[in-house]
Amino acid sequence: MFACARQAPDAVRGGERTSSVSVVVLKGARLIDGEGGPPIEDATLVIEGETIRAVGPSSDVAVPDSAQVIDVRGKSVLPGLVVNHAHLGVVDGTQSGSGHYTRDNVARQARQYEVYGVTTVTSLGFNTALFPSLQEEFNAGAPRGADLLGADRGLGVPSAAPPVNVGEDQLYRPRTPEEARAAVRETASRRPALVKIWVDDFHGTLPTKMAPDVYAAIIYEAHQQKLRVAAHVYYLEDAKRLVRDGVDILAHGVRDRPVDEELVREMKARGTWYVPTLGLDETFYIFAEQPEWMRTPFFEHSVQPALAAWFADPAWRAKALGDAKALAENKASVAMNLRNLKTLHADGVSIGFGSDSGATPLRIPGFAEHRELELMVQAGLTPLAALTHATRDAAVLLKLQDRGTLAAGKRADFILVEGNPAVDIRDVHRIAGVWHRGRRVSGGVEEFTP
Template sequence: MGTVDRRSFLAWLSTGAVAAATLGRGGSLAVAEAERGATAGEVLVLRGATVFDGTGTGATADTTVVCASGRIVAVGRGLPGGLPAGARVVDCSGAFVIPGLWDAHTHSTEITPTVPALHLVHGVTGVREMRGSPATHEVRRRIERGTLAGPRMVVASNTLDGPDSRVPGATLIETDDDAREAANAARQEGADLLKVYSFLPRDQHTAIARHADRVGLPFAGHSPSLLPVHEVIRRGQRSVEHNYGMHLSTSVDAEDYFARLAALPDEPTDPNWWGRLAPLWEREAFRTYDRGRAGALAGLFAEHGAWHVPTLAVESAYARHPTRFLDDDQAQERARRWLPASLREQWRARVQAWPEWSPERAETELAYLDARLRLVADLAEDGAPVAAGTDCGSPYVFPGVAVHDELALLVRAGLSPARALRAATRDAARCAGIADAGTVVAGAHADLVVLDADPLADIGNSRAIRAVVTRGAYLGPTERQRLFDEIERAADGSEAPQPAGPAPASCCGPPPE
C-alpha cells in the first residue's frame, strides 16, 4: 500500500461523488472534516459492502468506506474517480462491514504476544483491561508504537478493595488517606479508571468516589456487596460489572437482605461473614425478583450515564460445573494452540480445585443464569446502557472468542442482533471512555470487521470474519492466518508474566461453599 501527500489527498476528497457529499446518510459519500484526513498516509477503500454503522440506524447496502491515517474519512455510496496512487481498494461486494468489536471487561492482556493478538484476529479492536499493572501499561505502549499486534487498550488501576479483601495483590483501602494515595498512584501510572471490588465497605467506597473525582478519573467495577446497586450508581460509579448485587437490589426483599448483610460478622474466617454469604443470598434473591424495581434501576443507570457490563460469557461458562472443560476437546485444543503452558496449567489447577456441587446446586446455577439473562433484557428494554464485556482471562473464557459468545448470549437474553452489536461496538467503546470508536462514520477510528454473512440475520455470523481493519491497516485472510500462525508458534514460549494475583473463586462464577 502506498502513501499520498496532504495536497493530493485533499484534492481527491474534493472530486467526484465526494464533492457533493453531505454529512448525512444515503446518496454520495459522507466525508469527515478535511483536516481530520489531511495527513492521508495509507489509504484503504472498502467498496460495495453492506454497512452496519453502529449508530442505531439500519444497515446500508452498496456502501464504500474510505480510511486514511487510522481514521474513517468517508462513508457512503459511490466511488470517486482519481483515487490517490497506492490506495488499496478491496471489493467487499456481498460482505458486511461492522465497527470493530470491543470487550469492556478483559484480563490477561499482559500475556504477550498471544493474548493481545487473539483479540485482534477475532475482530476485537478495543478492550478495557480491568486490572492494570506495569506489564499491562507496557503492552499498551508496545501496541501504540506498532511493535506488538493487539487492540486499542483502556487500562484500569490495580484492584482497590476493602481490608477484608480476598484478592491477592489488591490495593487495600482502609482510610481516606489510602484512597487518596491509590487515586494519585493510578493517575501517575497512566491508568484510565479506578477499579473497585466486592469487599469495599461503604465509607471506603465513598472515599474512592471522592478521590476519583479529585484526580479526574472515573471509577468502575464490582458493586460492593454491602451496598445496593442504586447507591453505587448515585455515587457516580461508571459501570457495574457482572450481575453482582443486581438481584439483591431488585428483590422485593431488598431492604431486608441488605440490613441482614450489614448485621453479619466482619470477619472473613467466620462462616457467617458477609462477604461469603452475599453471593449465596444472591442465588436466593432472584426468586423474588421485582420487575418494577428493575425498571427503576434501569432509569437510574440512564439518568447517571452508568453502564451495566453483565459479562454473560463468564457467567454462562460457570453456570455448569467448570470441571467439564477438562473433557471438552475444543476448549483443550484452543488452550493448547493459543496459550502459554504456564497459563494453561493455572487454568487447569483452578478448575480442578472447584468445589463439588450437589444436584440441587447445579439446578440452582442454571436457573440463576436464566434469571440473569432476563434481568439484562429487562434493563435494556427499560433504557439502561448495556456494554458487552466478557471477563476473558478467567479459565476457558478465551480472549477474542468470548466477545462472540457474549453477543450470542445477549441475543439469547432477548436483545435484537442490532442492539447486541451496538453493545459490543459503540456502547462498549463509550463505556470505556472512547467517543470516537465503535462506529462506521466519518471521523471515527478506522477499526472495522468485514464479515462474510449478515450478523443482523443471525448473530452467529459475527464469527464469519473475512478481514479486520485495525488503525486503518487491513488484515485480510492472509494477514489473519499469519497472525494465527504466530500465536500458535509463540504459545509455548510466550512472554507470560504472572498476573498480580489470580481472581478468587468467588469473583466470577459460583461463590465459595
C-alpha cells in the first residue's frame, strides 16, 4: 500500500497542472488499490485524462486549484475488474450458437460488462473476423464498453468438444497434429492475445476428448508463434498432462478430484495460471432454485427479457431441477471447484479471474463476474484476496501493465461502490459509478437495460 502519495511523471504538484488536460479529483474515498493490502480509509485520486496522476492518503495528495473535485466520502474505490475467461457474440436472450456474432450484439454485451464494473474482458474463443475491428473500436474508447481481448476462434474436437453450434468461421476442429499446427499458424496471423483449446468430454457427455498428440502439437506450435494457450479442462489427469506439455493457462477449475501435490508443484515450477470459473456448474441449477438475490435490482438489470421469462416459468424451473443425477453431479463439481481453489490459492499458484460468462444464456455478462467474487469468498479466500485476483492478477495474466491496480501512471479504470467490499464482498455489487479511461461511463446498474 501507499506510505505516501504517489505521482506519475509530469503529475499535478503544488496546486498547478502540467498539461491542458482536464483534471478530476475523487476525494475521501476508501481506497482498495488491488495490491491486496488493507484499504486506506481517506484517500484521494487525481485523474488527468485517462491516467491516474496521483493517489494516496488525502493528507498527502495535492489537489489542483482548477480540478473538478468530487466528494466520495463513505464510498470505496477499487480497480475495474479484468476478466480472463468470457465469450462474446455466442448468446442473445435464450438463444445461443451461430448467427449471434453481430456488431450490435457484441456491443451490447461489452456495454453490459462495463456497467457492471468489468473494464477489460477476454473473449476466449468463438470470435469471427469481425473481432479485430470491434477490438480496435472499443479499445480506442469510441463506443462505450469494456476493452476487448480475444483468443480468435479456438480449437476443439471433431463431433465433440465444445458442444456449441457456432459457425465454421468461429472454431477449428482439427483431426490430426498437422491440421492443428496449420490452424494455429492461421490463428497467429491475426495476432490474438491467446489460443484456446477444448480438451475434455464435458462430464462424459461427449464421445471423445482431444487427443494428447493434437493438443501437444497445438501448444508447441503456439509457443513457436509466441502465443500462449488456455485449455478448457475438467479432469485432474488432463490438467496434469497439459501442464507437463506446457499449457500456459488452465481456463477452468479441476472438478473431478482434489488437486494433488504433483499438480501444484508443476504449476508453480512452470508458472501455469489457473482460472477456476467457480460459477460455471452452479448456473445449471441456481436460477431454478430462485435464491433471494434474484429479486434484487442488481440481478434483474442484467437479465434480458426472454431469459427473465425462462426464470419466471415454473415448467422451466421444474425441468432444470428434474434430473436428480445431473443436479447432484453439478453440485459436487461446484464443491470440488471451491475446495481446489482454496488449496491452490493457499499453495501460491497464480490465480486469474473469469466466469465463462457469455458461453450459455445462463452465464450472464457482468453479473456472473460478481457472483464469481462471492464464490471465491465462499471457497475460503478473503474479500481482498478475491478482489486482487480479479484485478491485479488478472491483468498480469494478460500481460497488461497499465491496469489492474490503482497507482500513479496506471489507467483510470475503477469502480466506485457504497460500503466496504474489503469486509463484505457483496458491497462490490453496490455500484455508484464506473470510470473507464478516466471518464465516468455509468452510474448504478439500475440505469441500464440489457
